Amino acid sequence: MKFYITTAIDYVNAPPHIGHALEKIQADVLARYHRVKGDDVFFLTGADEHGLKILRAAETAGQNTQAFVDANSEHFKRLKEILNLSWDDFIRTSDQTRHWPGAQELWLKLLAGGDLYKKKYQGLYCVGCESFKTERDLVNGKCPDHNQAPEKMEQENWFFKLAKYQKEIESKIKNNELKIIPESRRNEILSFIESGLEDVSFSRPKKDLPWGVPVPNDPDQTMYVWCDALANYLTAIGYSSKIQDSRFKTLWPADLHVIGKDILRFHAAIWPGMLISAGLPLPKAIFVHGFITVEGQKMSKSVGNIVDPAVLVKKYGADPVRYYLLREIPSGEDGDFSLGKFEDRYTSDLANGLGNLVARVVTLGEKISPVKFDFSADVDSEVKKICNNAYQAYESSFENIKLHDALSGVWSLISWADKYINEKRPWEIKDEGTFRKVLINAGYILGVALNLVEPFLPETGEKIRQQIWFDNSVINFKKGDNLFPRLN
Numbered sequence: 001m002k003f004y005i006t007t008a009i010d011y012v013n014a015p016p017h018i019g020h021a022l023e024k025i026q027a028d029v030l031a032r033y034h035r036v037k038g039d040d041v042f043f044l045t046g047a048d049e050h051g052l053k054i055l056r057a058a059e060t061a062g063q064n065t066q067a068f069v070d071a072n073s074e075h076f077k078r079l080k081e082i083l084n085l086s087w088d089d090f091i092r093t094s095d096q097t098r099h100w101p102g103a104q105e106l107w108l109k110l111l112a113g114g115d116l117y118k119k120k121y122q123g124l125y126c127v128g129c130e131s132f133k134t135e136r137d138l139v140n141g142k143c144p145d146h147n148q149a150p151e152k153m154e155q156e157n158w159f160f161k162l163a164k165y166q167k168e169i170e171s172k173i174k175n176n177e178l179k180i181i182p183e184s185r186r187n188e189i190l191s192f193i194e195s196g197l198e199d200v201s202f203s204r205p206k207k208d209l210p211w212g213v214p215v216p217n218d219p220d221q222t223m224y225v226w227c228d229a230l231a232n233y234l235t236a237i238g239y240s241s242k243i244q245d246s247r248f249k250t251l252w253p254a255d256l257h258v259i260g261k262d263i264l265r266f267h268a269a270i271w272p273g274m275l276i277s278a279g280l281p282l283p284k285a286i287f288v289h290g291f292i293t294v295e296g297q298k299m300s301k302s303v304g305n306i307v308d309p310a311v312l313v314k315k316y317g318a319d320p321v322r323y324y325l326l327r328e329i330p331s332g333e334d335g336d337f338s339l340g341k342f343e344d345r346y347t348s349d350l351a352n353g354l355g356n357l358v359a360r361v362v363t364l365g366e367k368i369s370p371v372k373f374d375f376s377a378d379v380d381s382e383v384k385k386i387c388n389n390a391y392q393a394y395e396s397s398f399e400n401i402k403l404h405d406a407l408s409g410v411w412s413l414i415s416w417a418d419k420y421i422n423e424k425r426p427w428e429i430k431d432e433g434t435f436r437k438v439l440i441n442a443g444y445i446l447g448v449a450l451n452l453v454e455p456f457l458p459e460t461g462e463k464i465r466q467q468i469w470f471d472n473s474v475i476n477f478k479k480g481d482n483l484f485p486r487l488n
Helices: 016-037 052-061 065-077 101-110 162-174 181-194 225-229 246-251 260-279 310-317 320-329 339-365 382-397 403-424 430-452 460-467
Strands: 003-005 040-048 087-092 117-124 131-133 151-160 178-182 203-204 219-224 256-260 285-289 293-295 336-338 470-471 474-479
Touching: 003 016, 003 246, 016 040, 016 256, 016 293, 016 310, 016 320, 016 403, 040 065, 040 225, 052 065, 052 246, 065 087, 101 117, 101 219, 101 260, 101 474, 131 293, 151 219, 151 260, 162 181, 162 260, 178 181, 181 260, 219 225, 219 339, 225 260, 256 260, 260 285, 310 320, 310 339, 320 336, 320 339, 320 403, 320 460, 336 339, 339 403, 339 470, 339 474, 382 430, 403 430, 430 460, 430 470, 430 474, 460 470
Parallel strands: 003 040, 003 256, 040 087, 178 285, 256 285, 293 336
Antiparallel strands: 117 131, 117 151, 151 203, 203 219, 470 474
């Protein structure tokens, strides 16, 4: 079964921070989980490289715009190595070969359907959001996301007839044809849609925005973000008659979009309207995550609390960073990062938890390795029950995309394994048969925990497999280095 998963493409006007890392890691865990299940996974991410904010940032930096996005996109591409991500493709919207033809073809589909029209428009434009705002979007006259008053702007633009599709979009969300996870975000978008969708501006005059995809039927206009950036989910897999790519027919619709809560309206209202207009199936589901604060404060350059994931990984390793973000930040909700909590988690859960369990089991098991065992006779019924319950809870958590719950369940199993060893005290056992059976059970539990933890901590999983591995009905133990060195 195919599983096509995407993240939002990141806006590359500045280097990535820990919020970008959270989204990529969440999607990576889901992709790895589905690969383990045997699905044919295609994992897409990329860079949103057009728009007025990019143009102004490049001008401020005194750089050519293309050179500016080339350099900044590399920072985002390096996250793959830094965070041990497993994406299959990285699409860039400035790619005139891969992206532009499909984006322009989508535009022409909407035009042919009678859903694009041109008119003069005067409104309040937030440069930070790169979108027009209504009065109901503002708080005390300012954009709540950027704390700045929008600019008054008058333009002649192309518009998309989004209001035309309001009832159909609402119906598809209500009947879960387009599933929104978590439920709170589903309720939020339904409330927004029910309050009335308005047609949306789809282009900008080229004189005001020369940096972007040209409107195919109007050279004096540049595509706005909707038909440019959102189209990446199609263009990356070959949506264009100019690029004959069978992947599109195989992969679309997307099985899951992973996005932040700030772009829910774009993905669950505008994007479905576009797809319906173009005669294309809707994505099956959208998972919406929250934001990360730093010690209770919003991340901000002016405050100086931007957390660079590369710096964290260099000091602590990729898996501890992955673990903290996936365990401490509830899936679908906001969460907080603090170095103190991070180091506490590292010590208690990783070094003293998983790392200590592996060391204890492997050190004892190495004395009798390799160990032949019979699952029916040698593995205790209580151990089977505990492991089976852990697996079922894990599967349920993934089905509902509650990754923090899945990890919590794995660590409950690790704690139970520690308790089992403490109670059995195998280092005191003199009888070889009894010792052997205790180590078989401990090894079996550890093997189950390893399988469950590996999508979250792939590097750690690989290291554990070098210390304990199963060959049919034989367990092999070989002591290795500590998985998580103690912090100084």
